[in-house]
Amino acid sequence: MAMSKFPRVPRAAKPLNSPIVKVARGLPDDQTLLDALAANRELDVGDLAKQFGLKGDDRRLLRQRLKHLSEAGQLDKRGRKTFGAIGALPDTGVCEVVERDIDGELWVQWGKPEDTKKDKAKPPLARLAPLKKSVVQTPPTIGDRIFARFEKTSDGWVAHLIKVLDQGAPKVVGVVRISRQRKGVSEIRLESVNRKTKENYVLTGQGLDALEDGDVVVAAPVGGITRYGPKPAKVIEVIGKEDEPKVASIMSIHSHGLSIGFNADTELEAKSAKAPGLGKRTDLRDLPFITIDPSDAKDHDDAVYAHRDEDEANPGGYVVWVAIADVAHYVTPGSSLDKDARDKGNSTYFPDRVEPMLPHVLSSGLCSLQEGENRATLAVRMVFNAAGKKLSHSFVRGLMRSAAKLSYEQAQAAIDGTPDDKTGPLLDTLLKPLWEAHACLTRGRNIRQPLHINSPERKITLDAEGKVIKIEPRVSLDAMQLIEEMMIQANVSAAEALEKHKTPLIFRVHEAPSLEKIGNLADFLATLGLPWTKGEPPRTERFNALLDGQKDGPHAEIINEVVLRTQMQAHYSPENYGHFGLNLDNYAHFTSPIRRYADLVVHRGLIRALKLGDDGLTDYEIKTLKDTAEHITETERRSMKAEREAIERYIAAFLQDQVGATFQGRIVGVTRFGLFVKLTETGADGIIPVSSLGNDYFVHDDVQHALIGERSGQRWRLGTNIEVELMEAMPITGGLVFKMLSEPEAADPNAPRARLGVRARTGQAFQPRSGKPGPKTGGRPKGFIPQGVKNAKKKKKR
Known part of the structure; x- marks a missing residue:
């Protein structure tokens, strides 16, 4: 089983040194206290004092005796004034789903593992009972925290789900990286396979000696996040090796919490x-x-x-x-x-x-x-x-x-x-x-x-x-x-x-496009000189007339993309x-x-x-x-996200040996930080960072679905066919980075000149695509203060 690398090691309890605690009159002896806790599973000091009729100094001595019994490992302190018998679980409590056995049964552990002292045994595991028919929420999985009712049976402890506290609790799938530090001490880090986040983690907890560089694991971030540097995380399960071809699907399965197998x-x-x-x-x-x-x-x-x-x-x-x-x-x-x-x-x-x-x-x-x-x-x-x-x-x-x-x-x-x-x-x-x-x-x-x-x-x-x-x-x-x-x-x-x-x-169900989406489509079509009445109710016949009428034209692919993006997402509904x-x-x-x-x-x-x-x-x-x-x-x-991510990883692995090669593709996404490209032959998706597009400053125009040069007016538009060079392929994340080889589309002569940004106001030099420095334009003399600002400062002084 995957958790075998991280075994639970029970800790022996300290022997009780009874003579250090004074036994007052009326105060029960140690065994009587332990029997009372075992019978009730959990009691606070007030309940115990009331049960034995203790008042005044006797209550103070009771708290002292309970404290020493707890330190000796013979009872469990569960709160500021609450105690329970060792090996017993409370009536209800928060627990974490920690493992799945070979029969598919889930097991939970009460309390926070990081709160357990090293000199005390961990609470016993409890088997999660099958969900009742009345429970309609998704069943929990490994790493989730739940609120449960505990029951002692002849087969051990059973946890009955009351509520899932953090369904889909944050989990990280990543690759283990072991670096050697000075004096032979190793630092074990986790490199996330999610390319949308650049967060890395440092692994903590038990069983780390069994990890190897390149292991693909599922981990959960834990408390104690540092202000600087990587966050701590604990390993939940080892799921494969990064060089295994089929690990791409396994990573997607675990990244999205898909249920594996059957009970x-x-x-x-x-x-x-x-x-x-x-x-x-x-x-x-x-x-x-x-x-x-x-x-x-x-x-x-x-x-x-x-x-x-x-x-x-x-x-x-x-x-x-x-x-x-x-x-x-x-x-x-x-x-x-x-x-x-x-x-x-x-x-x-x-x-x-x-x-x-x-x-x-x-x-x-x-x-x-x-x-x-x-x-x-x-x-x-x-x-x-x-x-x-x-x-x-x-x-x-x-x-x-x-x-x-x-x-x-x-x-x-x-x-x-x-x-x-x-x-x-x-x-x-x-x-x-x-x-x-x-x-x-x-x-x-x-x-x-x-x-x-x-x-x-x-x-x-x-x-x-x-x-x-x-x-x-x-x-x-x-x-x-x-x-x-x-x-x-x-x-x-x-x-x-x-x-x-x-x-x-x-x-x-698949609802008609919203008025906002239709308005955006109309604005875009206007940039191509194509009419679309914004107030006209959306009809499939109208969309088809547009698509069929332009299918042989120069803008067929971009129109198909924009019409697709105009549609709502289908879903299930009663x-x-x-x-x-x-x-x-x-x-x-x-x-x-x-x-x-x-x-x-x-x-x-x-x-x-x-x-x-x-x-x-x-x-x-x-x-x-x-x-x-x-x-x-x-x-x-x-499932759709998991399938797409797995395919992206397989394609990135396929193209890994072709870094430096050129490909034909099409712009399928335009954002302020770059262009998304789909290769014609393989359908692979990747990004061209905006910073690599040239020396002009490109601004995202969401009406034209384009990046437009602030000074030159040159455009990179959605649907444009381009040639690119593959710069980087990352099979672990599925990421592909390309370099643009094609020239941008010329500026639209009918479009208003782009509004100059902060570079012009600060006098930053424009570097044209030829690489020759151009003149400084639009800058103000050093120390220049507009007249309105001067007057405002004078009024403030008064």
């Missing part, structure tokens, strides 16, 4: 799960569903099937079936599986691993729609007319069997005319009807007008050791768009069904605000319950609303939907 009860429940028989389920095994997923997919939670509608009243229409794994059958409300899934909120995907929401025995087994295997499903049948408008939908809880497992590339190749041995027999009967149905749905999508924002993605390929061997753009295939549009329509159907039955649910980006009034996540808790909640809602079983959404879940929505929104954003 023992969850694993046991997963292993005990059994596939259901047909029973009351609808038999869908005759329908030839197929799964179409990425080639490296381990789980398959959706399958599709489509055919022409045989109803004469719907000429040219199509019937589309979407079958989703019935995760709700296995993960029931209040179970350990459910608690762990809610805690995680979603699966998190890294280049080298997945931290799944459900144990692999379910996510890659019983809940995965594997080819040729009977699987429980919650399926929706949707009917579309020739224009792609959905006419109806119906849900069934059934049993299905996938006819084939295909990759996107495999299915696309078959449609494009190069089927293989597996797709050849499926081409006319299954694949072509799917593509025809997709064409029908695309007509409806075009009428609906979702946003046309372009956001290219990159795929990272690793070798067996976890090193990056290739970074390339993800190719967008029709097969991917087919699955995406069918999943969107299934999500819409789920939201509409629950709305119709007035069953509460968690919506996936209130329906619609989905602006997809231009939908009702939208909920239904199609991925293996990897998203939101979808599992929607499944339970459908089971309850449509009376498809007794394992649907409970009254308690309905009562706490707001808390759940807020929680899973946070876990989703936490």
